[in-house]
Amino acid sequence: MEIIDKKFVSLNNLMTRLRKKKSPPEGLLLLFPHCIQNSKCKQNIKHDINECIRCGKCKVKDLLELSEEYGISIAVASGGRIALKRVMAKEVQGVVAIACEKELRTGLMAAMPKAIYAVPNQRPYGYCVDTDVYMDDVIKAIKFFVKSYEKDSDKPAVKEKVEAGKKPVAKKKTAAKGKVVAGKRPVAKKKPAAKEKVVAGKRPVAKKKPAVKEKVVAKKRPAAKRKPKSLP
Known part of the structure; x- marks a missing residue:
């Protein structure tokens, strides 16, 4: 039966983490059993937890300091019905419960669906003693x-609120300049016509070079100079 109790507590903590329940410090309750108090202590913390003199012989001192550090409520589970009544109060949004697995299972089943994180205690001297x-x-x-509550409270408020029961209207995208017709490829833009078109199957006619101003005369042999006739 103890194994079943442990499995139940583990499953409860898993479900609590998945729910991601958040609570402000003033809405969180730390609940612990009276058996954590030293059995030789004469202070009656069941009726008033402030009667603890914080001698340090048990963990009550540490739990009180922890509640003051985080600003949360703390109470002693002196009885099942009293503890359940305290847990089910409207102002309590979350509970950290310390007890043995058997008591935790009973309390968790009775307090559903309250968000409770169960912490099993240690029993070096047996059940319900020190x-x-x-x-x-x-x-x-x-x-x-x-911490989960602090993270959410730090987020900036959303400017645009979505009305209940209505889906947000998606913004229309600006129309593109060139639309593509469904099932057809986009028509490629025509390139500007070339100044000189090449006729298919013919070589391009080479441009005529400008005439040379000075024509070269065909080479001829220089005429031999005639010797003057000698006088008689």
Whole structure:
């Protein structure tokens, strides 16, 4: 039966994390059993937790300091009905409950659907006598509620609100300059006609070179000079 209780507590914590329930510090309750108090202590913290003198012989001192640090409520679970009444109060938005797995399972089933993060206690001397708890587990549970709330409260408000029951209208995109007809390829733009078109199958006619101003005369042999006739 103890194995079933442990599985139930683990499943509850998993569901609480998936729900991502948030709570402000003033709406979070830290609930612990009276058996955490030292059995030799004469202070009656069941009726008034402030009677604790914080001697440090048990974890009540640490739990009180933790509640003051985070600004959360704290209470002793002196009885099942009283604890359930405190948990189900409207002002309580989240609960960090410390107890043995058996008591946690019973309380979780009775307090559904309240968001409760269960922290099993340690029992070095057996059930209900000088029990203990790992403070790291308690701090982790408190931060789960408080830190999630702080993250959401820091987010800026959304300017555009969506009306209930209506889907937001998507903004129309600006029409593109060149629209493509469905099923057809876009027509390529015509290139400007070339000044000189080449006739298909014919070589382009070469441009005539401008006439040379000075024509070269065909080479001729220079005429031999005639000798003057000698006088008699």
